[in-house]
Ligand SMILES: Nc1ncnc2c1ncn2[C@@H]1O[C@H](COP(=O)(O)OP(=O)(O)OP(=O)(O)O)[C@@H](O)[C@H]1O
């Protein structure tokens with residue numbers, strides 16, 4: 001599997017993918033920089049009890065939409081690399097199982113998105129320091145707010161990977177992913193079992209970890225269902 | 237274990253209700269260049285996809301190196317190089333990077349990349365993105381990829397598609413040299429008999445999903461029986477005269493034809509014509525071309 005991943009990383013060279021991985025977190029931090037720059041007095045007033053928590057909260061609100069749209073675009077771009085010249089047949093005529101191919105694609109998105117979230121956390125710290133919020137950084141809260149929405153989004157990575165790989169025309173997976181991301185933004189009043197609500201980390205118990213666990217469990221389940229379907233299909 | 241490198245048993249593929257591949261028993265022996273011949277839409281690519289485990293047979297089985305492709309796909313594919321239909325490549329990567337992406341999965345060595353690049357003469361262009369390659373170069377890169385893992389079996393689906401004459405000759409020579417030099421077995425598909433004729437030792441002809449001929453190329457050539465064509469001044473009268481003297485010929489389009497005549501037989505007929513004062517303008521041998529045999533076998537008239 002390591003060789004599969006090295007090969008996958010080689011294939012995304014010179015694509016816009018790595019740029020996107022940077023652009024996502026940079027965009028969020030940039031917008032927050034403008035937000036705090038323009039409304040500095042007002043926002044520091046609102047969050048005067050804990051400036052860092054205030055900043056992290058603002059960042060994570062923007063990041064959820066970015067993660068959901070980002071993963072939609074990523075999975076689609078990664079699949080397009082194979083669709084473009086119909087490379088699936090050549091790839092799968094190599095001594096590699098379909099399971100490895102599917103897993104490689106899903107894992108690539110998971111890893112790349114992880115890097116984005118890491119950059120987001122680092123960017124938040126840099127922004128907070130620049131805004132002179134002091135060095136008393138609530139690291140645990142920062143890590144929660146940067147990585148929990150990402151983990152709760154695993155079901156979407158699984159579904160979008162499957163859609164992008166099984167459909168040659170990427171309009172459908174892109175539309176489903178983007179509509180889903182927008183639905184997610186308005187899902188705070190949905191029942192807890194609706195997956196679109198999970199990235200918001202809101203639930204009746206006020207336990208963000210529950211949303212993450214649901215995301216992990218259903219994400220892995222959907223990955224296996226997608227994998228099963230991919231294995232069953234003839235290669236195009 | 238059978239002594240076939242490839243052996244299919246009643247291989248069948250249905251799309252909807254139509255049987256695109258129908259009960260095909262394909263048999264390829266070690267060291268052969270097997271020409272897999274058939275007109276467009278005959279089911280060649282579909283068969284090849286099933287050989288490689290890319291498509292699932294509706295019925296029947298595929299054995300390669302004596303192993304079932306369903307059960308031992310990965311260990312089989314380690315020793316198989318393939319090119320299916322038009323070449324696949326990653327346009328944004330260089331030729332070298334394309335081969336590296338495949339090499340990682342094949343577990344071949346790095347120097348092997350330079351070797352295969354040299355074999356297909358792409359060494360000079362190795363560092364260029366493949367999207368700027370000509371079709372012929374892409375095709376050669378596809379063949380390089382197929383050779384990367386030092387395969388024992390090469391499966392090439394119309395590898396000379398889109399190549400210019402010199403490219404075709406180059407690929408043909410490359411293919412012909414392989415069984416001799418490396419003991420590789422090759423299955424190569426084409427819709428052009430002339431192409432197969434110049435390379436293959438065995439031929440399988442498929443049409444409408446069914447295998448209608450499978451034997452050595454020599455057996456196929458043997459089917460090209462010859463006739464002697466006689467052009468004489470009054471063909472109809474000559475034909476009748478020959479009949480009264482006990483010689484059977486065919487009269488057609490104002491010409492006389494002798495089917496499967498021995499040399500003596502032909503000589504006697506000519507002698508009889510001369511003795512009866514017919515003027516003989518021409519005595520020609522007419523050989524049915526392989527192309528005609530192919531058309532006859534596949535039941536297609538005209539244009540291929
Ligand atoms: N996925 C599919 N769904 C439905 N029909 C298909 C599919 N793939 C192939 N066919 C049909 O199967 C038939 C055989 O196709 P195939 O590609 O195997 O022919 P071929 O012998 O390779 O022809 P060519 O010389 O044109 O490459 C064609 O009529 C084609 O339309």
Ligand SMILES: [Mg+2]
Nearest residue numbers: 280281321393
């Ligand atoms: Mg074909």
